[in-house]
Amino acid sequence: MSAAVSEHAAAAPIPARAWRTPVKIRFSHCDPAGIVYFPRYFDIFNGVVEDWFPGALGLEYRAFIRDRRIGLGPAHAEADFFKPGLQGDELVFAVLVDRIGNASVTLRLPAMRREELILTARLVIVTTDLHEARAIPLPNDLRAALECYQERCR
Amino acid sequence: MSAAVSEHAAAAPIPARAWRTPVKIRFSHCDPAGIVYFPRYFDIFNGVVEDWFPGALGLEYRAFIRDRRIGLGPAHAEADFFKPGLQGDELVFAVLVDRIGNASVTLRLPAMRREELILTARLVIVTTDLHEARAIPLPNDLRAALECYQERCR
Amino acid sequence: MSAAVSEHAAAAPIPARAWRTPVKIRFSHCDPAGIVYFPRYFDIFNGVVEDWFPGALGLEYRAFIRDRRIGLGPAHAEADFFKPGLQGDELVFAVLVDRIGNASVTLRLPAMRREELILTARLVIVTTDLHEARAIPLPNDLRAALECYQERCR
């Protein structure tokens, strides 16, 4: 099943109007095998999403957690790694909205090294009330921005 | 699809003879929302597998990368997060061998907080030749140990 | 100046009754040079202090930040690295109270690999009111526990 997802992900072209951001692979990302230690990729994914909020949605990421006390943590996170990342690489990440649910949004993050697909991540982000630790519907401003972004990427 | 996996994972009981290890959730694992920052879980997963090698397989993890130059990185990594992890929690991780392939092994790592399933991770670890950066068949000692462990957990 | 500190630190014996804890050096701690990436040591230092609170002071670390809203962050942190840490090493950390101030405590953390001093860290931890982001005097329970521990180590 994961193989099927991977091939599908690998085959799907990245829309021209998708938001993109470069990420430099640092010394600190790499392990004794000389390649990116995979847990650090998940940290990179979160940073990409954090930048995508103001960069593509026009929303301030930190205002959700800090001011509105709305959590944006994942119920599911996964990645398929096609090629190892090396120190000094510049990867270009895109963010795609795969599905907008009632209390969640599914994001897909392909990362390219020039023309080569290095990895694809998928995050199912759930909006939660941090006081009560339970899922809540996507706030209206977030839902509207996600729909708008999804439309732009068609 | 991820939902289906999650329910399946949640329903599958952990075999009595599976290897287990406790993991303490620390201050450093937690984010401004006061819960575990999910990328740190992937670091925890790797540490659990690192301990499972000598603890259950009788093999030294670091000898693979350092001495034999065989990489043990994942081609796929995923997790379903059912409940947030909190500072001070003690989670008990088990490691299960779901599938032994030619050049890969699929591991499942459920984590419990007492009787409650907190998360389930799944890692498809591929053995690679670190000199040539390509997949190689599972070494015989690793394959034998995995089969033995799988048998024990039945 | 740092050299002088180092030599002093190296020369000072660790009191027999000091609290100690073992720390295993993991794959994830190490960098492409094959040795511990030094920023991870600072994370280890914080984890050692976190365990020292209940283990030696009889106080719950997380209750300070979470419940009492008292920060325990450092105003100063430093380390002298004498020997590289390697994957698979088991380092034994001790915690020593060098100085109890009005709103701060200076801790010294030597780490041994068997008989060999690998590093010495020094942390000046300041108690802060997290609501108002200003230093506050050490709470009485913490001061008493620190004095008691300091006495025990004489």
Place this chain on the structure above:
Amino acid sequence: MSAAVSEHAAAAPIPARAWRTPVKIRFSHCDPAGIVYFPRYFDIFNGVVEDWFPGALGLEYRAFIRDRRIGLGPAHAEADFFKPGLQGDELVFAVLVDRIGNASVTLRLPAMRREELILTARLVIVTTDLHEARAIPLPNDLRAALECYQERCR
């Protein structure tokens, strides 16, 4: 003593021609107290130095470790934290060469939030032969570049 260093560091102006780089404080840098978890700063310091090599010295950082097998790890690392770093902050780091030794260089990294000094780090980086794990004199290209940079900052 650390207080003296801090005051000195705080008082020393940053030369106009010093190399600078902005660093965004992310969600992942912050802890349950809502401020930067200090060990992450040390990771930031290393990233700043990594960028300073090509940006100011005209040398490729990763070539040292990977190709020339020359380690650039610190024998000493320290920081004075004057103000907490908050999610969303943009800190501007400068790198200053305080002292060029035989087999080491002492760097000072002040970080500003607009006009305010947030922290100052100090790293004593030692060049080591990674094969033999011993200190070696600064390579000529590195020494020349350091002297040139030091001159430029006067």
